[in-house]
Amino acid sequence: MTILGAIQPMLTSGLDGDNAWRLEHYLKRGGYSALKKVLAEKISPDEIIGEVKKSGLRGRGGAGFPTGLKWSFMPRDYQGNKYVVCNSDEGEPGTFKDRDILRYNPHSVIEGMAIAGYAMGASCGYNYIHGEIWEIYKRFEEALDEARSAGLLGANILGSGFDFDLFAHHGYGAYICGEETALLESIEGKKGQPRYKPPFPANFGLYGKPTTINNTETFASIPWIVNLGGDAFLNAGKPNNGGTKIFSISGHVNKPGNYEIPLGTPFSTLLEMAGGMRGGRRLKACIPGGSSSPVVPGDVMMQCTMDYDSIAKAGSMLGSGAVIIIDETVCMVKALERLSYFYYEESCGQCTPCREGTSWLYKIVHRIENGNGREDDLELLESITGNIMGRTICALGDAAALPVQSFVKHFRDEFIYHIEQKKCLVPVDIQRAGSGFFSALS
Amino acid sequence: MLTTESLQRIDREIEKYPADQKQSAVMAALAIAQEERGWLSNETIEFVANYLGMAPIAAYEVASFYSMYDLNPVGKYKLTVCTNLPCMLSGGVDAAEYLKAKLGIGFNETTVDGKFTLKEGECMGACGDAPVMLVSNRRMCSCMGPEQIDRLLAELE
Amino acid sequence: MLEIEIDGKQTQVPAGSTIMDAAQLVGAYIPHFCYHKKLSISANCRMCLVQVEKAPKPLPACATPVTNGMKVFTHSELAVNAQKGVMEFLLINHPLDCPICDQGGECQLQDLAVGYGGSEARYREDKRVVFQKNVGPLISMQEMSRCIHCTRCVRFGQEIAGVMELGMANRNMHSEIQTFVGRTVDSELSGNMIDLCPVGALTSKPFRYKARSWELSRRKSVSPHDSLGTNLYVQVKNNRVMRVLPRENEDVNECWISDRDRFSYEALNCSDRLLKPMVRVDGSLREVDWSVALDYVAHGLKDVARTHGGNAIASLASPSSTLEELYLLQKLTRGLGSGCVDFRPRRRDFATDAKMVGAPWLGLRLSEIKELDAAVVVGSVLRKDHPLFAQRLRQLARKSGKVSLISVTGDDPLINLNARITVAPSQLPFALAAVVKAVAALKGIETLDELENVQPDAASVSIAESLLADGKKAVFLGNLAEQHPSASTIHVLANELGRLSGAVVGFIGEGANCVGGHLAGALPSSGNAYDMFVEPRKAYILLGVEPELDCHNPGMASAALKQASLVVMLTPFKSQAMLDTADVLLPVAAFTETSGTFVSAEGRIQSVAGVCQTPGDARPAWKVLRVLGNLLDFGGFDQESSEAVRNEIVGNPGEFAGGLDNSVAGVSVRLEAAQMDLQRISDVPIYFADSLVRRANSLQETRDSVSPTARVSAGTLKSLGIADSSLTRVVQSSGETVLSIAVDNAVPFGCVQISAAHASTSMLGDMFGAIKMESA
Numbered sequence A: 001m002t003i004l005g006a007i008q009p010m011l012t013s014g015l016d017g018d019n020a021w022r023l024e025h026y027l028k029r030g031g032y033s034a035l036k037k038v039l040a041e042k043i044s045p046d047e048i049i050g051e052v053k054k055s056g057l058r059g060r061g062g063a064g065f066p067t068g069l070k071w072s073f074m075p076r077d078y079q080g081n082k083y084v085v086c087n088s089d090e091g092e093p094g095t096f097k098d099r100d101i102l103r104y105n106p107h108s109v110i111e112g113m114a115i116a117g118y119a120m121g122a123s124c125g126y127n128y129i130h131g132e133i134w135e136i137y138k139r140f141e142e143a144l145d146e147a148r149s150a151g152l153l154g155a156n157i158l159g160s161g162f163d164f165d166l167f168a169h170h171g172y173g174a175y176i177c178g179e180e181t182a183l184l185e186s187i188e189g190k191k192g193q194p195r196y197k198p199p200f201p202a203n204f205g206l207y208g209k210p211t212t213i214n215n216t217e218t219f220a221s222i223p224w225i226v227n228l229g230g231d232a233f234l235n236a237g238k239p240n241n242g243g244t245k246i247f248s249i250s251g252h253v254n255k256p257g258n259y260e261i262p263l264g265t266p267f268s269t270l271l272e273m274a275g276g277m278r279g280g281r282r283l284k285a286c287i288p289g290g291s292s293s294p295v296v297p298g299d300v301m302m303q304c305t306m307d308y309d310s311i312a313k314a315g316s317m318l319g320s321g322a323v324i325i326i327d328e329t330v331c332m333v334k335a336l337e338r339l340s341y342f343y344y345e346e347s348c349g350q351c352t353p354c355r356e357g358t359s360w361l362y363k364i365v366h367r368i369e370n371g372n373g374r375e376d377d378l379e380l381l382e383s384i385t386g387n388i389m390g391r392t393i394c395a396l397g398d399a400a401a402l403p404v405q406s407f408v409k410h411f412r413d414e415f416i417y418h419i420e421q422k423k424c425l426v427p428v429d430i431q432r433a434g435s436g437f438f439s440a441l442s
Numbered sequence B: 001m002l003t004t005e006s007l008q009r010i011d012r013e014i015e016k017y018p019a020d021q022k023q024s025a026v027m028a029a030l031a032i033a034q035e036e037r038g039w040l041s042n043e044t045i046e047f048v049a050n051y052l053g054m055a056p057i058a059a060y061e062v063a064s065f066y067s068m069y070d071l072n073p074v075g076k077y078k079l080t081v082c083t084n085l086p087c088m089l090s091g092g093v094d095a096a097e098y099l100k101a102k103l104g105i106g107f108n109e110t111t112v113d114g115k116f117t118l119k120e121g122e123c124m125g126a127c128g129d130a131p132v133m134l135v136s137n138r139r140m141c142s143c144m145g146p147e148q149i150d151r152l153l154a155e156l157e
Numbered sequence C: 001m002l003e004i005e006i007d008g009k010q011t012q013v014p015a016g017s018t019i020m021d022a023a024q025l026v027g028a029y030i031p032h033f034c035y036h037k038k039l040s041i042s043a044n045c046r047m048c049l050v051q052v053e054k055a056p057k058p059l060p061a062c063a064t065p066v067t068n069g070m071k072v073f074t075h076s077e078l079a080v081n082a083q084k085g086v087m088e089f090l091l092i093n094h095p096l097d098c099p100i101c102d103q104g105g106e107c108q109l110q111d112l113a114v115g116y117g118g119s120e121a122r123y124r125e126d127k128r129v130v131f132q133k134n135v136g137p138l139i140s141m142q143e144m145s146r147c148i149h150c151t152r153c154v155r156f157g158q159e160i161a162g163v164m165e166l167g168m169a170n171r172n173m174h175s176e177i178q179t180f181v182g183r184t185v186d187s188e189l190s191g192n193m194i195d196l197c198p199v200g201a202l203t204s205k206p207f208r209y210k211a212r213s214w215e216l217s218r219r220k221s222v223s224p225h226d227s228l229g230t231n232l233y234v235q236v237k238n239n240r241v242m243r244v245l246p247r248e249n250e251d252v253n254e255c256w257i258s259d260r261d262r263f264s265y266e267a268l269n270c271s272d273r274l275l276k277p278m279v280r281v282d283g284s285l286r287e288v289d290w291s292v293a294l295d296y297v298a299h300g301l302k303d304v305a306r307t308h309g310g311n312a313i314a315s316l317a318s319p320s321s322t323l324e325e326l327y328l329l330q331k332l333t334r335g336l337g338s339g340c341v342d343f344r345p346r347r348r349d350f351a352t353d354a355k356m357v358g359a360p361w362l363g364l365r366l367s368e369i370k371e372l373d374a375a376v377v378v379g380s381v382l383r384k385d386h387p388l389f390a391q392r393l394r395q396l397a398r399k400s401g402k403v404s405l406i407s408v409t410g411d412d413p414l415i416n417l418n419a420r421i422t423v424a425p426s427q428l429p430f431a432l433a434a435v436v437k438a439v440a441a442l443k444g445i446e447t448l449d450e451l452e453n454v455q456p457d458a459a460s461v462s463i464a465e466s467l468l469a470d471g472k473k474a475v476f477l478g479n480l481a482e483q484h485p486s487a488s489t490i491h492v493l494a495n496e497l498g499r500l501s502g503a504v505v506g507f508i509g510e511g512a513n514c515v516g517g518h519l520a521g522a523l524p525s526s527g528n529a530y531d532m533f534v535e536p537r538k539a540y541i542l543l544g545v546e547p548e549l550d551c552h553n554p555g556m557a558s559a560a561l562k563q564a565s566l567v568v569m570l571t572p573f574k575s576q577a578m579l580d581t582a583d584v585l586l587p588v589a590a591f592t593e594t595s596g597t598f599v600s601a602e603g604r605i606q607s608v609a610g611v612c613q614t615p616g617d618a619r620p621a622w623k624v625l626r627v628l629g630n631l632l633d634f635g636g637f638d639q640e641s642s643e644a645v646r647n648e649i650v651g652n653p654g655e656f657a658g659g660l661d662n663s664v665a666g667v668s669v670r671l672e673a674a675q676m677d678l679q680r681i682s683d684v685p686i687y688f689a690d691s692l693v694r695r696a697n698s699l700q701e702t703r704d705s706v707s708p709t710a711r712v713s714a715g716t717l718k719s720l721g722i723a724d725s726s727l728t729r730v731v732q733s734s735g736e737t738v739l740s741i742a743v744d745n746a747v748p749f750g751c752v753q754i755s756a757a758h759a760s761t762s763m764l765g766d767m768f769g770a771i772k773m774e775s776a
């Protein structure tokens, strides 16, 4: 993974060579020093949670919820098992950072989870790994074995009396399992259908026990915070947006990939790091936080900095940090059609507005794209999205509605052209050139 | 019905979960069974359900919910191509078209020699490496331009 | 308690209540589909969205807990818009086939669509098509495109029936309710899913296209099939019962009925109905007028009594007869000078008769079951004998009550059991004795001398412990415990267990009038239901029983009937056996056709009216018995109505009967195991249990109605040296037959389970006892 940035990266530093993921290498890089420190100095759980709160770390899975606050929701004197669960189900289109964290730095996640277990009084954890990345899952299992044999996991870790074991659970192809309660259902051996909240996982989680779920990158940030302090982490970013963050850049750039930068870095800098626009073409639009976040027109995006607040101001969300770069070769109707298909396909099917609404949305956008749009379709799309948003069990409903709303809002002309002219504003051969796939042929 | 080796693998999965939560291993057990038998017949699903002490329909719910389980026979190799937007921008859809033309089949079809089945996939969490495709659920292939696809097909015997 | 205001109405609700609960308290209706008060909350339909003050979005009332001071608006613009939006989504893929839909007129979707549906369809795409499924003879899944995915049926299976037969396969809008690849739905409670389905996706197969709901009149009734007293609505069109539905009574059947209660009405319209009185003349039965038939009976009975003494006449009634029928039958019999009358044809051991202080009963009210901390069931095929009683225990176990089972069959009650002991029938008293002994040992107190040599094992200790924990406990004796050759010993042991542990002791009870029969005095003072066939009588009066199917030893009963000079049968049906043995057949009203009373296991007195007329010349049996009494010039047969008869028995009845008491005095425990190489276990299959249900066609097509087999463990088979056979010749005291072998390792060693109540096994002999098996 490409590491660049103004300051020393936290999650991705020192990851050179094929063996960087091995325990030996991690230890050489100073790995597990945070866990050792916590156990040796018997740092109190409250103190750890306090440090995480101070760090301003916000969940890296998409919702950006303050991690320290989430940890403090776990009941203190609960009798019985509690769980920490890592969400490596990374299925949000555009996001591919967690895969790289697990591929190059799996022990940072293990260490982060062990510390989380210690801080929240949980002695068991699961890491739910995206179905399509079997090789990564196998590697993570190997890393777990390494940690177990080194006494860094299991009973009485490093003689401290603290027990914590961790297992990997392999998904099998369902985007919805990234939603935390669907993920818990999935670990329980059921369909990944989200639960209605409340009760929240902190009270009724895995197997009905108190559970905290965090994203891979969130856990991977923990050792750094414990080692260098919450303040240092916060200062690495900007207020309310602590730390560095990995951005996954895909689409029309010269060097797609993961880039760890401090929160607050200008978008233009990030774009530059990613090698700039492919073929020097114009930035038409950017989806800044994974496919579920509203699309932002290129010129607006160029004014943003990469942090939760700035992107929110631009009318979108930082989400999981998946930056999808779209240039002028793209038909926005076609792009939306593909996204709408995705949400329709991945709806878990349990709640009415999402099950019925996503398929309706897709059918309409599909019709428009194929020259069968109707005059009132745009109004209808807006009305349907309004009937989905905020009325579903989980946020997939919103995730399906937001792209539709934002695409229609910002690229209305293209939609109207499709409806009226029964064809695309962007000529087909230009569209075809965009991907660069066939240029390799000639 | 399954080999001892598969059963041992399933048993190892069961151990990951609390003793009264065997059902948690159903996803892994179905995946292992599919790996051994190529696809999940109703008999296989029922066997797994019984092995884990759960209702067959509950196992079927799982098998039919997650997209990587095959409830119908597939070719020797299943090629799943991601065509989601980020991949599409970098050739995912084109790669799929290229494969369709080369293999002479559409999505969800199998070549007459039974060698390849083509599937359309959703985001595999590897968008930076587009076009990406997955071989038989296990091996992810990145940056699959025409040349790389030709090489992959030649290599898969 | 929490304060909440709903649409301006204030109320207080206990912590943990949802907005839906609170709305029900103040009488505010919130539209809903997936919510059902007896099922877990899934909040998937989203129809119940309401506005909550300070919440930015509408919240589902069914799943949102009330917080103190909450203000809810169920009909504000925000709420109604949300509800309308959901309704539109529900309708886009729903077929517009209300005119031909069986649910028409009683469809929640249809009702709500009128209020919430848009006037003009904005959806112009193709509608979803879902293929039909065949899930057996009871439930139709012909129109699955109508399904709105509320998952009530799935949750019913998981939570109430205790077995997940339906699931929702696939995902997104392709989600589909189905069984595992074309399997049938076999739960004995399955029909409730038809009621639960808020649309016309799951409908009743027997009822399909028979009538429209608004053509039916709805009459109250009570189920005659088991001891629960299940409340029913019987729906009638043109004097024909078209459908039976639950009548909600939280204290009895809650909102459920069993499939037996629901579908047995089909028998009412079957071709076996006896329509005219018949008298045997010169060896063959001829149709005659009532007056001729009754004269013949009166004279015949008088003759027998005069020539051979009153006790040469025996009367036997089915326990599902009405209270009034049982009363008049015993009165008539006693008038003839006979003490030989009974209503317990499957009983074998009568040692507690006349030793009981009161009428045996459940020992507590049904509604108290949920409050139990522990329950032990002895000798019962729970699900099949008492489907809804089993359901109550299932809920108890789900809520951490400890339920244990001591029985002789290996069937799965689908209850999360605390402990289970399965033994050969001859060992059943010993197994119970072991628990008594374990309780005594744990408490360090003395128990019966007869138990001196009994040694408790781990399972009996675990059951004993569950009975010794604090709280309310009960020991229930099932049908099998009552049919057992050592029933009296089991009874006394259960009482001892109750005495030592503080548990209530109760009989679950066989038949709808298990308690009523006692109140009616339909009990022998000489010659009980078994002895009346051991020592054959000259004349028999049979009310609603088919001895070759309903008696403890059908072969013996049939033989006794053959030698009698006068056999009078009061019956709604005719069968070949009746045509062969009866001298007089009197057609009487069946269930739904007569008024009458049932006193259920918990002592609940429920009188019902007849809801349709009897077919042909059939008459209510109580009237027939009354006329017979008059013809015989007995006093006290002048009641004008069945109510008058009832009042004679139970006074002016309250809700519950008095005089219920399970204590016995002066009956001793006899623990001696007969040595048997192989012993028979009999169960009474649910759809053969009485004369009505065995003629209900659709029920006869279910998996519960397959012909009896010789069910035996592999170990037993091996020890018998017939491990390789698929057929076996079974030989018992009264006869023999060939059955196919079903290997079932849950059957105790040294036993073979052969169902009773079926023509193919009726020649064999006692329900329990020695039997031989050889390869055929």
Ligand SMILES: Cc1cc2nc3c(=O)[nH]c(=O)nc-3n(C[C@H](O)[C@H](O)[C@H](O)COP(=O)(O)O)c2cc1C
Pocket: A058, A059, A060, A061, A062, A063, A064, A065, A067, A087, A088, A089, A090, A091, A092, A175, A176, A177, A178, A179, A180, A181, A213, A214, A215, A216, A218, A394, A395, A396, A399
């Ligand atoms: C439809 C949907 C998909 C999601 N997918 C992911 C995902 O792939 N990875 C992830 O970490 N969080 C995902 N989330 C967010 C999780 O529900 C949850 O908020 C997150 O894992 C919490 O971790 P964090 O606080 O560390 O971000 C998803 C949420 C929704 C509604």
Ligand code: SF4
Pocket: A176, A193, A194, A346, A347, A348, A349, A350, A351, A352, A354, A355, A392, A393, A394, A395, A396, A397
């Ligand atoms: S919003 Fe969609 S994915 Fe989420 S619970 Fe509802 S149907 Fe399932």
Ligand code: FES
Pocket: C031, C032, C033, C034, C035, C042, C043, C044, C045, C046, C047, C048, C049, C060, C061, C062, C063
């Ligand atoms: S009744 Fe509340 S969501 Fe269905």
